[in-house]
Every structure is written in C-alpha cells, then in structure tokens.
Amino acid sequence: MKILKLAMILALFVAMPTWAESLTGPQNNAVRSANLYLSMQGFSRSGLIQQLSSDVGDGYEVADATVAVDSLDVDWNKQAVRSAKQYLNLMGFSCNGLIDQLSSSAGDGYTESQATFGARQTSACE
Numbered sequence: 001m002k003i004l005k006l007a008m009i010l011a012l013f014v015a016m017p018t019w020a021e022s023l024t025g026p027q028n029n030a031v032r033s034a035n036l037y038l039s040m041q042g043f044s045r046s047g048l049i050q051q052l053s054s055d056v057g058d059g060y061e062v063a064d065a066t067v068a069v070d071s072l073d074v075d076w077n078k079q080a081v082r083s084a085k086q087y088l089n090l091m092g093f094s095c096n097g098l099i100d101q102l103s104s105s106a107g108d109g110y111t112e113s114q115a116t117f118g119a120r121q122t123s124a125c126e
Helices: 002-014 018-022 025-040 045-053 062-070 076-090 095-103 112-120
Strands: none
Touching: 025 045, 025 062, 045 062, 076 095, 076 112, 095 112
16 A cells, blocks of 8 residues: 555656746645645545645645646546546435535535536436
C-alpha cells in the first residue's frame, strides 16, 4: 500500500506541466493539492476551489486556488459522472434529485449542464 501511495505522489510530480514554472509557490502547491483531491473523488470546478480555499480545507487564498484549478486540464463532465456514481454508491436518488444534488451550491456546485450529464450516465436516469 505504501508503494502505491508513493507511486501516486511521484506521478503527480512527474505530471507537473511546464507552464507550472510560471505559477507562484502557493499556486503550484494548490495545483498539487488539487491533483491529489481529483485522484480520490469527483469535484466540480467551484467545489475544488472551495476545498482548496476553505479554512477547513487547505486554506489557500481564493485567487491562488482559482488560478491553480483553472491551470488544470479537467473534464468537468467526467468529474460530474464520478460524483454522481459516488452518490449512488451511498444512497438512492431520483434522476432529478441527483441533478439537484450535483448542481446545488450546497451540494457539489456543478453547472446544470454538467450535473445533468453526470446524472444521465448513471442508473438514476435510465
């Protein structure tokens, strides 16, 4: 297990794009944190920025978290699918209920379009 964890951490460093050199130290650290979060679960853009900048999260400045997240190449629709499937692993949702959960500012904060895409890729909307 320790080898797998180490491999994941090393992969994050190796995958650091060359443009990362133009980011500040805190922004580069926020990129590393964001990549780690994205390796564990689905996040919306706004949810990831909130996680990185929250006092109970990582505590980065909102501006640094935003720059970090926007510097990543993330398929937010794919993240919405991951989040939708994670919710369904925990409990049942109707299609509309899942879309509402994914798109709510109190939920995941996906756009309506992303939430709809994510939910429709699951059994909740079949």
